[in-house]
Amino acid sequence: MxxxxxxxxxxxxxxxxxxxxxxxxxxxxxxxxxxxxxxxxxxxxxxxxxxxxxxxxxxxxxxxxxxxxxxxxxxxxxxxxxxLGRAFQIVRPFPEMTVHENVTVGALFGKRGKTLSAAREEAYDLLERTGLAPQADKAAHELTLLQDKRLEVARALATQxxxxxxxxxxxxxxxxxxxxxxxxxxxxxxxxxxxxxxxxxxxxxxxxxxxxxxxxxxxxxxxxxxxxxxxxxxxxxxxxxxxxxxxx
Ligand SMILES: Nc1ncnc2c1ncn2[C@@H]1O[C@H](COP(=O)(O)OP(=O)(O)OP(=O)(O)O)[C@@H](O)[C@H]1O
Ligand SMILES: [Mg+2]
The missing domain is CATH 3.40.50.300 (P-loop containing nucleotide triphosphate hydrolases)
Structure with a gap:
């Protein structure tokens, strides 16, 4: 390596x-x-x-x-x-926003000039990839610890x-x-x-x-x-x- x-x-x-x-x-x-x-x-x-x-x-x-x-x-x-993307030791998503919205924010933050609909689509792909698609419309504060960690990784990946x-x-x-x-x-x-x-x-x-x-x-x-x-x-x-x- x-x-x-x-x-x-x-x-x-x-x-x-x-x-x-x-x-x-x-x-x-x-x-x-x-x-x-x-x-x-x-x-x-x-x-x-x-x-x-x-x-x-x-x-x-x-x-x-x-x-x-x-x-x-x-x-x-x-x-x-x-x-450079980063996931934190202390998970800190926006608790009242949905899982999908949280990752969409990451996608918007990562690249300038991306449209909201492109970011939303990208976020959904990432939820599938991290196994969070079934939780897409849940509020972030409703997630289990494992799901929290996945969300943290999805949010970091969203910045590409x-x-x-x-x-x-x-x-x-x-x-x-x-x-x-x-x-x-x-x-x-x-x-x-x-x-x-x-x-x-x-x-x-x-x-x-x-x-x-x-x-x-x-x-x-x-x-x-x-x-x-x-x-x-x-x-x-x-x-x-x-x-x-x-x-x-
Ligand atoms: N913002 C800060 N102000 C003052 N001291 C700090 C600050 N952040 C960390 N420290 C101190 O620096 C040292 C290293 O802390 P750090 O959090 O980097 O360790 P760590 O290896 O991540 O530990 P852990 O495995 O517990 O997460 C510790 O003594 C900690 O108390
Ligand atoms: Mg530490």
Whole structure:
């Protein structure tokens, strides 16, 4: 999987909150078509890193390239139009709008000059693809947790990303549901989208990730295949005494 064009390149990214370096000198590359997992114990800096990638935060130092372009100082919308999509750890659809309307908003946001009817049609296709078509006319707040996660992915896909960032979209799912979500991410990859995901559920990481980046206390402590990083003594030590199961 490595080799080929780089879609995301982080060089020495850091983010300081007051006295805390939540992300410290993080560098990695993601290659086109690759599924890259970012793992690490609670508070390791994973979500902060994703916020740096998507443009929610500007880095305290470091540089970020998206699809060959320096986007370090670019806002969220610019990165989105360039091809970066994101689903959030805390799902936040518009609760009173229908499922279909929520995805339509994503489709309208992704591309300038799209007509409402084209966006509505596209949104419906995405609902079919993510298994949400039966819920199309329900209000978003009526969804189950699994359906919520699907909606979050559908909304991110609606912006037509080339790179999709997912923050714990499997959290709280039952194993069978997580397997469905794994299949959805695989199909996203199959359509040519590179996926970077944060995940605590190790079987999901094992099944999905081409490569794994491990963070602890803001830093990258290991990088490699699932087998390589889970055999790494520094990674094992970082997980000791945490609730996360490293070998699931
Ligand atoms: N906006 C903020 N202001 C101050 N500190 C923050 C902020 N966001 C995160 N932090 C701190 O930065 C550190 C990294 O947090 P982050 O949310 O990135 O971790 P995480 O790896 O995503 O954890 P989890 O697995 O629990 O989601 C933590 O110590 C957290 O308390
Ligand atoms: Mg997090």
């Amino acid at each position: 490595s080799g080929g064009p780089v879609v995301l390149k982080a060089e020495g990214l850091s983010k300081r909150f007051g006295g805390l370096l939540a992300v410290q000198n993080v560098s990695f590359s993601q290659y086109a078509g690759e599924i890259l997992a970012v793992i690490g114990p609670n508070g390791a800096g994973k979500t902060t890193l994703l916020n740096l990638l998507s443009g929610v935060y500007r880095p305290t130092s470091g540089r970020l390239e998206l699809l060959g372009e320096d986007v370090t100082e670019k806002p969220i919308e610019y990165r989105c139009h360039l091809g 990303p080339k790179v999709l960032l997912l923050d714990e979209v499997m959290a709280g799912l039952r194993p069978a549901e997580a397997q469905e979500a794994v299949a959805l991410v695989r199909s996203v990859q199959g359509s040519g989208i590179s996926v970077l995901f944060i995940e605590h559920i190790m079987p999901v990481v094992r099944d999905l990730a081409d490569r794994v980046v491990v963070m602890d206390q803001g830093q990258v402590i290991a990088e490699g295949t699932y087998r390589e990083v889970t055999a790494n003594p520094q990674v094992v030590a970082a997980y000791l005494g945490t609730e996360a199961e490293l070998h699931a």
